[in-house]
Amino acid sequence: VPAPAAARAPTRPRRGMVAVRAEAGAGGGINPAIRKEEDKVVDTVVTGELAKPLTAYCRCWRSGTFPLCDGAHAKHNKATGDNVGPLLVKK
Amino acid sequence: VPAPAAARAPTRPRRGMVAVRAEAGAGGGINPAIRKEEDKVVDTVVTGELAKPLTAYCRCWRSGTFPLCDGAHAKHNKATGDNVGPLLVKK
Ligand code: FES
Ligand code: FES
Numbered sequence: 001v002p003a004p005a006a007a008r009a010p011t012r013p014r015r016g017m018v019a020v021r022a023e024a025g026a027g028g029g030i031n032p033a034i035r036k037e038e039d040k041v042v043d044t045v046v047t048g049e050l051a052k053p054l055t056a057y058c059r060c061w062r063s064g065t066f067p068l069c070d071g072a073h074a075k076h077n078k079a080t081g082d083n084v085g086p087l088l089v090k091k
Numbered sequence: 092v093p094a095p096a097a098a099r100a101p102t103r104p105r106r107g108m109v110a111v112r113a114e115a116g117a118g119g120g121i122n123p124a125i126r127k128e129e130d131k132v133v134d135t136v137v138t139g140e141l142a143k144p145l146t147a148y149c150r151c152w153r154s155g156t157f158p159l160c161d162g163a164h165a166k167h168n169k170a171t172g173d174n175v176g177p178l179l180v181k182k
Contacts, residue, residue: 027171027173028170029171029172029173029174029175030121030167030171030173030175031175035174036174038174039174040168040174040175040176041175041176042177042178043178044178044179044180044181045178045181046181047138047141047182050138057148057178058150059149059150059178060121061121061150067178077131079119080118080119081118081120082118082119082120083126083127083129083131083132084121084122084131084152085132085133087134087135087136087158087178088133088134088135089135089136089180090135090136090137091138
């Protein structure tokens with residue numbers, strides 16, 4: 001079995017080759033780093049336990065406080081031309 | 092102003108070129124198609140208006156019933172090796 005791409009030493013692209021950086025890893029994934037040890041990242045909000053009148057939940061997979069939104073979608077949108085944003089949950 | 096990439100006719104890659112298909116469009120975006128006319132896609136759940144005891148909200152940007160989850164994350168995860176899933180909101 002070949003080593004996964006991430007485990008191989010980085011190589012300098014040869015002349016005539018094109019280096020492609022996929023933001024979320026190879027293969028079109030959208031979650032680069034959050035809880036990659038889980039098969040599927042699912043979170044549950046129990047509305048009765050919400051602390052604030054309005055809570056923002058991340059849908060960009062780039063929040064440092066996932067599953068909460070920390071505003072990281074703004075940097076992602078600016079860098080990529082994307083238009084993603086959070087889900088707001090109102091008590 | 093040049094036509095956006097999506098509006099140009101597809102061209103066959105020349106010899107020595109590499110064709111790269113980005114699942115969510117060029118540039119590392121994660122939302123391929125949902126409400127692209129909006130600068131930022133934000134949705135609000137008013138918990139008092141929830142119809143069911145448990146409602147799943149999409150975080151993969153591939154649901155046909157966005158902002159709800161329709162299970163499309165499963166196809167996305169299988170195709171890309173990703174591990175994304177919905178946010179469950181419990182009344
Ligand atoms: S930080 Fe991810 S949606 Fe705001
Ligand atoms: S369809 Fe997108 S998370 Fe389920």
